[in-house]
Amino acid sequence: MSLNNVIYKVFLLIKSLFVYIINKIRYKDRISITLINSIKGKLKIELEDKAILKIGDFIMTAGPCYIKCTKNSKCIIGDRVFFNHNVSLTCLDEITIGDFCNIANNVVVVDHNHKYNNTGVIEGYELSPIHIGNRVWIGANVTILKGVTIGEGAIISAGAVVNKDVPPYEIWGGVPARKIKSLRMEDDV
Numbered sequence: 001m002s003l004n005n006v007i008y009k010v011f012l013l014i015k016s017l018f019v020y021i022i023n024k025i026r027y028k029d030r031i032s033i034t035l036i037n038s039i040k041g042k043l044k045i046e047l048e049d050k051a052i053l054k055i056g057d058f059i060m061t062a063g064p065c066y067i068k069c070t071k072n073s074k075c076i077i078g079d080r081v082f083f084n085h086n087v088s089l090t091c092l093d094e095i096t097i098g099d100f101c102n103i104a105n106n107v108v109v110v111d112h113n114h115k116y117n118n119t120g121v122i123e124g125y126e127l128s129p130i131h132i133g134n135r136v137w138i139g140a141n142v143t144i145l146k147g148v149t150i151g152e153g154a155i156i157s158a159g160a161v162v163n164k165d166v167p168p169y170e171i172w173g174g175v176p177a178r179k180i181k182s183l184r185m186e187d188d189v
Contacts, residue, residue: 015039027053034058041065041085048073051091056081056099067091073111078134083107093127098134098152109144133168153183 016037023031027047032054041063047053051069056079065083069075069091078099085105089095092112097103109132115124128147132138136150139158150156151168160177169183 012038012040019043031055037061039063043067051075053077059083061087062105084140092125093146094129095132096130097132098136100134101132101136101138103138104140104142104158106141107138107144108142111146113146139173155183 013036016039017035019037019039020033020035023033023045030047030052031045034055034057037058038060041061042065043061043063044066045053046068048069048071050072052074053067053069054076056077058080059077060080060082062083062085064085066088067075068089073091074094075089075091076096078097078101080099081097081101081103083103087103087105087107089109095109095111109130111130112125112127115122115126126146130144130146131149133150133152133154135153138144138156139160141159142156143161144150145161145163148162148165150162150166151170153169154166155171156162156166156177157171157173157180159175160173161175162172162177164176166172166177171180171183172178173180
C-alpha cells in the first residue's frame with residue numbers, strides 16, 4: 001500500500017470520528033451511529049425535535065448524502081449500506097433500509113406528499129412509511145414514494161419511480177415502476 005493510500009485511509013478514519021462526535025454532541029441519544037464508517041463525501045444529517053436516526057455498522061457514502069428527519073419521525077438504516085453521491089432521504093414518518101443495500105447516485109426517498117385539493121396545494125402532508133428490505137440494489141436517479149415496501153433482494157432499475165410495493169427478488173423499472181423480471185425461478189420460491 002502506498003503512502004498516499006495510508007494517508008487517505010487515516011483521513012477517512014479521522015473524518016468518521018469527527019462525524020460521530022459532532023452528531024452525538026448535537027443529537028445525543030436521538031442518533032445511533034458507529035465510530036468507524038467510510039464517509040468519503042459530505043454527510044448532512046438534520047434531526048428535528050424527537051426525531052430518531054439509527055444507522056447500523058459501517059455506513060459507506062460517496063457523498064454528498066442528505067438525511068433529514070422531521071419532528072417525531074424515525075429513520076433506520078441497516079448494516080453495511082452504501083450511498084453513492086447525491087442521495088436524499090426525507091423522513092416525516094418512517095423510513096427503514098435493510099442491511100447490505102446499495103443505493104446509487106441521485107436517489108430520492110420521501111415518505112410523504114403535500115396535501116392538495118381542487119384549488120391546488122394546501123397545508124399539511126400525507127404520510128406513509130417506506131420499508132426497503134435487505135440486499136436491495138436501487139439504481140441511479142430512482143425516486144421512491146410514500147407507502148412503498150421493497151422486498152429483500154429486489155433491484156430497482158435506473159430512473160424508476162416506485163409508487164407501489166415491489167416483491168422480493170424481482171427487477172422493477174420504469175415510470176411508474178413495474179415488474180421487468182423475476183430473479184428466481186418459480187421452483188425456487
